[in-house]
Amino acid sequence: MAAVERLVRTVSSTRTFARVAPHCIPAVDRAVHRLTRGKVLLSAFMLPAVVLTSTGAKSGLPRRTPLACMPEDRTETCWILIGSNFGRTGHPAWTANLLAHPEAEISWKGRDIPVRARLLRGAEREAAWAAVLKFWPPYARYQARVEREIRLFRLERR
Template sequence: MRALENVMQKVSATPTFARIAPSVVPRLDKAVHRLSGGKFMLSQWMLPSLFLTTTGRRSGEPRTTPLACLPEGETFLVVGSNFGRTSHPAWTGNLLADPDAVVEHRGRTTSVRARLLAGDERAEAWTALLRMWPPYAAYQARVEREIRLFRLEPR
């Protein structure tokens, strides 16, 4: 399993993966989640993962996105890496517009409030996230924007 994780980390750090993954990985995660009755996601075999439901800032409609996460007690850290693409992912803009969201993690649904991290708190979270998934460093190196980090706290 460790060898597979090492291969996946190398592959996921490439620009080619950044072009392909955003259209493939979320669809696979959603399909596996639906077929398993909400018990599994494809991504969870490599990283802790959750489904985040935000309110679309333009549409006002619920938007559900599978994301890697770092659980920390009752909270979760999530990364707006967008696989190292130049733009911020839409879900981060949704959280900035309306920080109230819903998380589904391991079959449990929780209402959360998102907080954009800055300063020392962001630096500490970034270090922890890099320990979990080193390719985040390659994503940050490819983009000029600062990758957004959020802490999701239960409401």
């Protein structure tokens, strides 16, 4: 399994992956999640993942986005979401949604959980970023490719 994980880490940090993945991985994850009634996300076989349901910043409509996440504790009360956008230049739309409407919901291991999102800043962000890089080192390559600071959000159960 270590060899497979190394391969996935290497491939996922390439520019080609950043161009292709945003168009196919979320669509496949949404379809599989819907077909399995919220029990399976294919991307979760390599990284923990949630489906975030947020309110659109401009539209006000519900937006469902499959995302990798970093659980912060074993009690399943806090998660870190990483706005890497696969190392592309702009912030992902879901981050603007959480800034405008921090109350959201996640589907986690087949359960719907109401959460409140908070953008991390300063020392709190730095500590979380260090943990994120230890958790999934390719995020360092994503950050190196972009001038923006990758947004990190802490989700806490409501």
